[in-house]
Amino acid sequence: MHDIIASKAQVSIPWEAAAPPFRHGADDDNLARSFEESLRISKEIDEQLLESKKAMEKKKKSVQILLLGQSESGKSSVLRNFHLAFAPKHFESERLAWKIIIQLNLIGSIKLILDVLQHEWDTSGDAEPKSPLNRDLRRIRLGLSPLLFIEQTLAQLISPGTHNHRDVCVRPGSNWKAIFKARAEVNFEDTSENGKRRRSQNHLGKDTDATSVLAASKDDILVLWNDPDVRAVLKRRGVRMEETPGFFLNDIDRIADPNYVPSDADIMRARVRTLGVEEHYFVIEKGLDVGSEVYITDVGGSRSQRPRWIPYFEDVQTIVFLAPLTFNQALEEDPDVNRLEDSLMLWREICRNKLLAGATLILFFNKKDVLASTLAAGVKVKKYVPSYGELPNEVASVTKYFCDKFRTYHRKLSPLPRPFMFHETSAIDTNSMGALLLGIRETILRAYLQQGEMI
Ligand SMILES: Nc1nc2c(ncn2[C@@H]2O[C@H](COP(=O)(O)OP(=O)(O)OP(=O)(O)O)[C@@H](O)[C@H]2O)c(=O)[nH]1
Ligand SMILES: [Mg+2]
Known part of the structure; x- marks a missing residue:
């Protein structure tokens, strides 16, 4: 008997080797207590699994929005505008x-x-x-x-x-x-x-x-x-x-x-840098769809944060992609990369991503106030974007030039045809953002209903 145990030990099955030796005559009370403890832990795990399953089901039945874009593009500011427009009491409480x-x-x-x-x-x-x-x-x-x-x-x-x-x-x-x-x-x-x-x-x-x-x-x-x-x-x-x-x-x-x-x-x-991924849940407090539940996922946008986005691509209904037209600025994490060039690169990746093929994409050319003041200060686009050439150094022309680029990638790279929707925004202007968000509410609800038909 002893030999058999010894030879088993030599085979070294990991859990057996790691398990504490069985002590004959160990206190029965202790055994009963540890059994009860195991049962309690197992029950707790079951309950947690059930809770997260319920939460996932609930989320599937709710309006879902994913905010994407490089760092400082204005994602978290847009999230605050959503709160202000649709859940003002929640906004006030913060x-x-x-x-x-x-x-x-x-x-x-x-x-x-x-x-x-x-x-x-x-x-x-x-x-x-x-x-x-x-x-x-x-x-x-x-x-x-x-x-x-x-x-x-x-x-x-x-x-x-x-x-x-x-x-x-x-x-x-x-x-x-x-x-x-x-x-x-x-x-x-x-x-x-x-x-x-x-x-x-x-x-x-x-x-x-x-x-x-x-x-x-x-x-x-x-x-x-x-x-x-x-x-x-x-x-x-x-x-x-x-x-x-x-x-x-x-x-x-x-x-x-x-x-x-x-x-x-x-x-x-206000500026708070987002690290990782934050899921925000709120209930719409006013309007036709009062009581609707909304999940907005806000992500950290710097390059090191982007691999963390991928698990959130599954089942996504609506993506609001933020691309500020800050043509004369570089990324903080890589001063050799122009911000606008980075946004275009990111947009290409999002458009071509197969997991996102069924998602509605809404593009916000954010920080239009910054674009206006940069141009008003006499900064020339062609100095930073040589291909812009002699086109007028004016907001409308600059916006059209970059909008065409984003539109082209969207058309060429989307795995399935989908409408190109864009808006020029300034996330610090709460009045115009409120009006815009009320306007795109229907687009967002349509994406929600479409997904409802699929599941
Ligand atoms: N002037 C101006 N500032 C803006 C606009 N949108 C956002 N900001 C400001 O830009 C800064 C960055 O905005 P955030 O919303 O924190 O950017 P983010 O995309 O969430 O950045 P990360 O969390 O790092 O990914 C904040 O101080 C905002 O107030 C805009 O349209 N105009
Ligand atoms: Mg943020």
Whole structure:
């Protein structure tokens, strides 16, 4: 008997080898308890499987939209517009959480300016702060250090380990809105003596309440941002602050007010980088299809994030593809790649993908306001897109030129014929977005009904 066991062990069946030795006379109670525990775990797994099956069935019967496009194309901003247009109560419930994101965006801009100035000092060899600019700015930088501390604390709270990004980042499931909402509500309502005391401590950098520190630092921030020498350094180093996502420095008076509440437009302009894939569920609160359930899948758009999109391609009804016509910008993750060229490449992949053959594609040429201001500033398209040649440097002509390119790929590469639908959008303009989304609601519902017939 002993030999047989030994020879079995030599065959080394992995689970047998790993299993703990059976002890004769082991406590019967222990055995019964571990059996009950196994049963409980097995029951829990069955219940979870049933729950996820139910969730999948429910999702199949709901309106589904997948937002695609490169990073910074405006996917998450369009998602917010969907909430505002169709689920305003839901949108309202998150307003205060956005306040902290906007504060973080503002602090991010200040940090960027300070970094640029530091670099300027480091490379100019001007070790001693001789000019009044240097002296003032060094003092201001010191005064602003509590803000930098707050930024780190809040960023780590919602997304630990993502400190290398320029933007505020959130990981799926981080529940940042609930965390920030609770924080903002406490700070907003705390007018008690304790609250006041805490606010005054904040001035010493001992707390993490951005509202009071921003209010106390407002004048310094204004001096920094309005200083002509600072502007000159930024210009010389090619830093166009107004074009960075989540730019709020021109709104400092409003945002640094202790009673500041973000407007709808502020929320659309706020920048939170999406990491991974986020599924958002909401119920339509008004209109003909009130009560309908909607799932919107929002994805991180940078190149490293794109492989994660594929599992979400199955059964997709509608894709809203965002392609900003920012012809003079490069990808953040690869400064050698033009943003528009990347969007076209991505569009080609989406059009030709067989899993998406039955999906309705709606193309948004987003950031039309940015296109208009870039052209108004005299930036020539042909400098970045030589094939544009001598065509007029005007919004209508530029849009038509690129629209034709997107249309051609769509026609040539779609595995099955489908209509080419596009819109020129500005996701920060809530009025026009609201009207547009109401308009395309029917297209989205048609895609939903079509899929209903198939399943
Ligand atoms: N001026 C302008 N800014 C826009 C527009 N659409 C989006 N933005 C801003 O651009 C920034 C990036 O937008 P997001 O919606 O975060 O971009 P995203 O596609 O979700 O980016 P990832 O999450 O990185 O994939 C945000 O600060 C937005 O407010 C637009 O039409 N015009
Ligand atoms: Mg996003």
